[in-house]
Amino acid sequence: MKGWRVDFLVTPLRAGLAAAAVAAGVLAFGWSGLFNVAATSGHWPITDWFLHYVMINSVKTRSLAIETPGDLDDPALIARGAGHFAAGCAGCHGAPGRPRSPVIREMVPTAPDLGPKVPTWEPKHLFWIVKNGVKYAGMPAWVSAEEREDEAWAVTAFLLKLPGMDADSYRSLAFGAEQDGAANGFTAVKPEPQGAAPREDVLADCARCHGRDGAGRDNAAFPVIAGQNEAYLFDALKAYADGRRHSGIMATAAARLPEPELRALAAHYAAQPPVAAKGAPPVEAALVAAGERIAREGDRGAGTPACASCHGPSPMARNPAYPSLAGQHAAYLESQLRLWEKEHDSRGGGPFAGVMRKIAFGMTEEQIKAVSAYYASLPRERTP
Ligand code: HEC
Ligand code: HEC
Ligand code: HEC
Structure with a gap:
């Protein structure tokens, strides 16, 4: 047997040359055009298995540190997620009563029907996929992924309800009183000559x-x-x-x-009558009183100005670029203030958003809750 032994010393130079030879081989294979990129040929079963294995493990490892919020059953969160799903996801994944198109079925890998897939993941895994997307697969990341994790959680909350959902429940969640089909997330609208009314x-x-x-x-x-x-x-x-x-x-x-x-x-x-937010839950009276103080007088110690000077309520004429807050539901006002309060620019906006960002920065959670409850308790009004 001794005659068969090859004394081969691996030196850094030899290792380098071998690696270069492999790289050149791979490059030559790519250059030759022999690899078949046709989607019609699909993947070999082993490749398919391997890619999914890599994907599943990557998702699980990368979502280890994610904390799942406790309110994923909140109907508002689910409705927000459902509304977006119809415009941003159903075009690829289909939805209850709305099967995937034959074109999507020809994608490699295809965008699967999500009903049967959801139970194979934990909520934080679904959140991770929705937020980050899947590379080389055509599964897009969330628009504003870093700034709006709350929105990716809303879609996750909806996904968790998807298995077994019937077409009628989906329709009313995602479309309300409108017709199925009123979700044009993928189609462009032609810049036609415009009348006074929206299309x-x-x-x-x-x-x-x-x-x-x-x-x-x-x-x-x-x-x-x-x-x-x-x-x-x-x-x-x-x-x-x-x-x-x-x-x-x-x-x-x-x-x-x-x-x-x-x-x-x-x-x-x-032009619509200024009615209060539909379905807004009642607010606590004690919070309202504390909020009124901040809105009318501000908080000198913390350098917070009186909100009323820009947002009302007051009979004085105000800048029409400053939104009216009265009669808005509290959870929405809180969400916007929290976005500004975060250190990075999570909540941008119109030409005067910089003003509001400075004001919200440093507001405490108690102040945010109180002032939001106060504005939610007021009747909606038009800005004078
Ligand atoms: C899928 C549900 C959905 C659809 C469809 C939708 N919106 Fe919204 N809209 C939202 C949500 C959620 C917010 C809050 C976003 C945020 O946090 O900034 C919002 C915020 C807004 C705001 C800002 C409100 C404020 O007080 O600053 C305006 C204005 C608005 N939407 C108008 C529209 C118009 C016009 C359309 C049609 C082109 C539309 N929306 C379609 C869900 C939707
Ligand atoms: C352009 C088409 C496309 C759009 C739009 C899209 N996806 Fe996907 N999605 C895919 C493809 C393709 C895969 C398969 C990835 C794979 O197998 O590795 C996928 C995979 C997934 C998975 C993992 C499924 C599994 O278990 O294999 C989830 C969950 C998911 N998408 C949710 C969503 C949600 C929610 C939205 C909307 C916010 C969305 N997708 C929008 C194409 C799309
Ligand atoms: C100097 C004027 C000014 C003052 C004072 C002010 N704001 Fe604002 N606020 C703005 C402007 C401008 C915007 C619009 C930002 C944009 O472009 O989205 C805004 C927007 C908001 C919004 C988002 C509304 C929506 O519909 O999305 C909330 C909530 C808000 N302000 C709360 C407050 C609170 C609470 C205070 C008092 C602590 C306050 N603001 C004080 C100018 C002001």
């Missing part, structure tokens, strides 16, 4: 979440925009569309719309 199909999409009257849905999942200042509404829509105000949900709704359409939508919702 019917576009308004139908907004109305799935905000209602045609702008009062939102009965679960307080969406901000009330009825009777809001037209200038502010337009600034907000433009900021979502341009990515200056971070929201994957609103970017999906607004980014494809040409500017005249955004103006028409702002005019439509500004």
Whole structure:
């Protein structure tokens, strides 16, 4: 046997040459065009298994440190997630009563029907996939992934309800009173000459979440925009569309719309009667009193100015770029203040957003809760 022994010393030079030879071989194979990229040929079963094995383990390892919030059963969170799912996910994954298109079925890997997949994951794994997407697979990351983890959790909350959901429940969750089909997340709207009114199909999409009257849905999942200042509404829509105000949900709704359409939508919702947010839960009286003090007098010690000077309530004329807050539901106001309070620019906005960012920075959780409860307790009004 001794004759068979090859004395081969691995030196750094030899190792380097071997690695270079392998790299050259791989490059030559790529150059030759022999590898078949045709989706028609699919993957070999072993490749398919390996890719899924890698994906599943990557997701599980990377989500180890994620803390799952306790309120994933909150109906507002589920409704928000469902509304986005119809525009941002169902086009690839299908939905109850809405099978995947034959074109999607030909993707390699394909976007699977998620009902049977959800139980194979823990909530934090689903959150990780929704937030980060899957490389080389066509599964996109969340728009504003770092800034809006709360939105990726909303979609996760919806996904957890998806297994076994029937078509009617899905329809009413994602479309409200609107027709199935009023979700145009993937289609571009042509910049047509514009009348004063928004296009019917576009308004139908907004109305799935905000209602045609702008009062939102009965679960307080969406901000009330009825009777809001037209200038502010337009600034907000433009900021979502341009990515200056971070929201994957609103970017999906607004980014494809040409500017005249955004103006028409702002005019439509500004013209609606200023009704209070639908389905808003009652607020605590003690919080309201503390909030009124902050709104009217500010907090000198903390350097917080009186909110009322810019947001009312007051009979004085105000800048129409400053939103009216009265009658908005508290959870939404809190969410916006918390976004500004975070150190990075989680909540951008219109041309004056920098003013508000400075004010919100340093506000405590108690102040945020109190002042939001106060504004939620007021009747909605038009800005004088
Ligand atoms: C452009 C098409 C596309 C869109 C849009 C899309 N996905 Fe996917 N998704 C995919 C593909 C393709 C995969 C398969 C990835 C794989 O097998 O590695 C996938 C995988 C997933 C998975 C893992 C499924 C599993 O167990 O294998 C989840 C969960 C998921 N997507 C959720 C969503 C959600 C929620 C949205 C919307 C926010 C969304 N996807 C939008 C294409 C898409
Ligand atoms: C899938 C549900 C959904 C759809 C569809 C939708 N919105 Fe929204 N909208 C939301 C959510 C959620 C927010 C809160 C986003 C945030 O946190 O900034 C919001 C915020 C807004 C705001 C900002 C409100 C404020 O007080 O600052 C405006 C304005 C708005 N939407 C208008 C529209 C218009 C117009 C359309 C149609 C083009 C539309 N939305 C479509 C869910 C939706
Ligand atoms: C100097 C004027 C000014 C003062 C004072 C002010 N704000 Fe604002 N606020 C703004 C502007 C401008 C915006 C719009 C930012 C944008 O472009 O989205 C805004 C937006 C908001 C919003 C988001 C509303 C929505 O519909 O999304 C909340 C909530 C808010 N302010 C709360 C407060 C509170 C609470 C105080 C008092 C502690 C306060 N603001 C004081 C100027 C002000």
